[in-house]
Amino acid sequence: MAKRIGLFICWCGSNIGGVVDVPRVVEETKNYPGVAFATDYKYMCSEPGQNLIISKVKEHNLDRVVVASCTPMLHEPTFRKAIARAGLNPYMFDMANIREQCSWVHSNDKEAATQKAIALVKRALAKVSQVEPLFESSIPITKKALVVGAGIAGIQVALDIADSGHEVILLERESTIGGNMVKLDKTFPTMDCSACISTPKMVQAAQHPNITIMTYAELVDVQGYIGNFEITIKQKARYVDHTICTGCGLCTEKCPTKVLSSFELGMGKRKAIYIEFPQAVPNKPVIDPDNCRYLKNGKCGICKKLCPVGAVDFEQKDELIEEKVGAIVIATGYDLIKWEEIYGEYGYGRFKDVITGLQFERLVNASGPTNGLIQRPSDGKEPKTVVFIKCVGSRDEAKAKEYCSRACCMYTAKHAHQVIEKIEGGHAYIFYMDVRTPGKAYDEFYRRTVDEGAQYIRGRVSKIYQSGDKLVVMGADTLLGSAVHIEADLVVLATAMVPTEGSEKIAQLAGVNIDKDGFFIEAHPKLRPVETMTGGVFLAGACQGPKDIPDTVSQASGAAAKVAALLSNEEMATDPMICHIDEKMCSGCLVCKEVCPYKAISEKTITERIAGQPVERMVASVNTGLCQGCGNCTVACRAGAANLKGYTNLQLLSEVDALCR
């Protein structure tokens, strides 16, 4: 049957019509083979415009449609729906972009813009001549989410998803949830106590009927696809049976082994059987197998003897747990850059009194190793002169990271304020490159710190050296153009935030990409900031890029909204524009399988009749749930057996031919 194409060309008011000679485009394309009806209209996307399309489809018995207007990003769905209302398959459609690609970019050359519009319309006509109806199918959805990482981002995501009525597994590799925020003392700009606002959320998560917290556990495998992930979690052996442990703490009190605490960033001690901090969730201990005397050489076992409920179990083993979820949120947060390996000018970590901002947080924290008294690590004295150095590892293309870590300007102002407030006769000097305080009430906070007497020195520090019990900080004041020497008691480095260790592995498991610095890449930096290019996998918090708590929490709620929307459906429609493999053309070389980023291709055996004999051979097979229609395989397949529906080789070649004619 002959094709009956309807061609509708839009003026977009004067947006297109002011540059492109629309009537001429109609004139020059209406006789293209297959065009049964062609017209132009002021606003195709408007209600009357859409009704025009619908009535003409019916009136002229059109079987496919081309609209020449703006970018398909904007109105392809609009027009697809319109022709569906007219009774056509919505994929019997193509668009020519004569606005962004013609009138807007060639506004000073009307003739060229018109010529290009004609060519692009012919291209669309060539394509639409080859299209075939496509049908969405549907896949069921597992109404449960996995959140990887239980910092404030992960906790917020879990709470919001759980509140919308869906089950959540909140996975954390440490023995407690909370992440970096629980280590902080006060939070800028309001200076409310970090623990006071974050621990209630931790408890809320623990008590929420829809949330299952799994601490001391890691993600080891992800299979499947949006709506239907099959995940494997490794529950590391805790050597304490949490189902019976009451958290009385007798064991931790009596354990004879003391080691440096990573929670206190090496400034305090903990036992071999330990709870990270008093408000930990769950508030039950784990045994650190690298340091426990019993696990190392079979001697001791005091905790086991003392435990009144017999919860200590040295025989416990790592356990693999399989779960099914419909969505995954990555919220693995950040670490601080290993500055000791990079910055010789600050002593490569040799000077005990050169510490990071996070260590400073522990020093001012009432529940920290010094009970909130600012005492320097070397001799426990209260420092009078404290020097802060900003952008250590951030904005340093030569030695470390190019990006800005975003929270440091503000927390350094916070720390300087704390020095002035808490230390009698305390002085705070801050070496900086710029002060960046874009945030609600942020600049006000910084100004107040300056007014209190914090001395901001614009310039870099070239060297720190020990002189007696002082640290001599040598720097430059680039505003005054002079050298600066400060004899400091304590130096605090605002070190760069980097993706947490192991992010790469999570990226690989979940099939998402990371950028050159290792942060997870969002689907679109502006318009899809919490989604990834992999369906069903979302991002929240500092794992996507450095950010402070307000931004982290907003992004977390955003991600939760996306997950809740996904899980609120029983089934989801799959995009029909995915790979199709022509089995008779497939030679089974499986190059397509190697290049598929979504692991959507596997092999299967088919039976063919060759010379009257049944012959079994292997061909490629696409999992329609996993395929995202990226088209990698279609390029890799030399014979063209792999084809992208909606963008078939035949369609693309017809378009090229039309453009070259």
Added chain:
Amino acid sequence: MMNLTKQIREQAKKLLEEKKVDLVIGFGQGTELARTTPVFIDSPEGVSALTWGPFCANNLAKYLVDYKNAPGNVAIVVKGCDSRSVIRLLDDNQISRDKIVVIGVPCAGQLEWQKVADEVKPDATLKETVDNGDSFVVKTSTGDHTFNKKDYMLHRCLVCENPNPVIADFTIGEELPVKNYAERFAEVEELEQLGLEEKSAYWDKQFSRCLRCYACRNVCSVCTCELCVFDQMKPMWVSKRTNLSENTVFHITRAFHVAGRCVDCGECDRVCPMDIPIRKLNQKIHKDLKDLFDSPTPGSKEGLLSALGEFSLGDPEEFM
């Protein structure tokens, strides 16, 4: 070389007698002195047709594909370069390992038959060939001839990386050392020196002669598609017309289809009736892959992914 021929025959005979294989694919003496022809032997009595020497240029590996659905196993005689094709066919899932038996023969080099034919009397018959290290002595009914390898060998043999088969169930004779008689990419480098216009003129001259007989594709062990794009009608990737423009598209397309998989066996070059230096296109890609990614020659190891057939999250995407 007579000794090697004898050993190949014995091995083939044993395999056929013991019913380990139903067929042996090997080299047999051709009608001309300096040429061999593929032989397909299905009985122990037939093994006397097998031969070996410096005139076994053909790469027989592609024939394995024809027998992939046949009942029984197939043995094949391969040189070092041919053995890379066998690995490539295995990696492309075109043959299965348990259906084939590889008889590997360390290869001392193959002579260009035309050069030899030019110097030997047309009615001469071959008595024996002897490998003397850097030359071959060809003994014929009308006298003996010595051919220096440097001057008479195929280019691919002058730069051979694998005189010893990289895959073999049985190896015939002693392993041989790798000898380089020429720089592997010297000819490509020479072409690279040309200006754009000159390069274009060079290739126009070559491609315009192409008959589109597809001998190059048919012999190629990495051209194993069920339906080659050049034989498809819908879509018509390349028109069937034979002219410079269509021929150019044919050659460039094929070069990219074999890119990262071409085992540099040189067969396309050798079989072309128009003497089009097709292998130079492939070699340019080999050279670039070596320079940019340190890629080994495809087929030289099992399980190598082809440069255009791999997806890695660690790819720096510098061009984006």
